[in-house]
Amino acid sequence: MAKQVAKGSGEAKKDEVQLILKNRKLRHDYEVIDTYEAGLVLAGSEVKSLRNGDVQWADAHARFDDRDGLLWLYGLHIGEYRQANNFGHKPLQPRRLLLNRSELDKLRGKMTTKGLTLVPDQLHFRRGWAKLVICLASGKDKGDRRRDLMTREAKRDVEREVARRAKQR
Template sequence: MGFGGTRRPCCCRRGASPRVGSHAEHGNQEICVPWVRNVRAPGRRGASEAVGSHAEHGNQRSEARSTLTSKPSKKKKAAAAANPNERVITHNRKARHNYTVFDTLECGIMLVGSEVKSLRNGRVSLEEAYARVRDGDVWLIGCDIAEYVEANRFNHNPRRPRKLLLHRRELKRFAQRAHEKGLTLVPLQMHFKRGLAKVVLGICRGKQRHDKREVMKNAQAKRDIQRQMMRRK
């Protein structure tokens, strides 16, 4: 009898080995062995289909997660390809709009451990920051580096003055120009270079209103020219 009460055919053979059945006592005795197909047990039915469905759901979840992750912009990709050892932390966006930049210089900065960890998370602002020469050193003032949550009571003051590291020749040149009338030292960018925090300092002069309007007109004209060129292509 098979599954569900159905009869299964038997195939009889002579001279089978005694190990085949318990009734095989003599070599010439006929032994009936039931012929049964490879029937899947009822409890295991659909196991492979279930595994396949779980795999499909897993692939769909991984695809959904990959689509939800933010993709880096083209500018960030180009910057990373140009200099793989340099990672930009933040830009001072208002500096180029409010000031005319005459010269720039990359300098180091003295930080504590919690400040470095906050920089790696990108929690810094240069919008209200400026540099000042004091006692033969250059200090960064007004730079807001947020507190690191896991530092607890060993945290830092977010807006404390921070010393910038320059060579003596660079320090003399910048100090002389900083004392000129109408010029100021403004941080333009902060980035990591080979694991060290760097600040790009600029010698700038504040723009007047008509200067800002002129810059905006020129930028709009450039955008219009680019649009026309793209349409012709």
């Protein structure tokens, strides 16, 4: 017998994801190889600004720092929280990403390949914690984009033809 969960209880909201920002151009500009979900080290005013939706990532990317070997996110603009007065944050400061040591080692090994980069895919809250989905990706050139467009169009034409033939029967 399945466990009944009350509508307003906390258990129903346990794995609920509150999406803040999504990178819609990612799969258009990059060929995604692997994805990871990382935590973010944030100040209180940054969390408040995220919840208000005051965030942009025009040129955001992640990379390993040579000094400490940790993964950092650069280019993420989190607007200042107005009520934070003197205890605010810098909008464009680098932010540390939290991953397991094994994931960090695996990523560091893959990043040695030329042409790969870490690009943010989506920013969301899960169980009250800010999470960032980052993708290990390689940039697409013009030919790759055209090839993707042609395969999409061919797939659409096939589906259209199948639907037309099914309708004739």
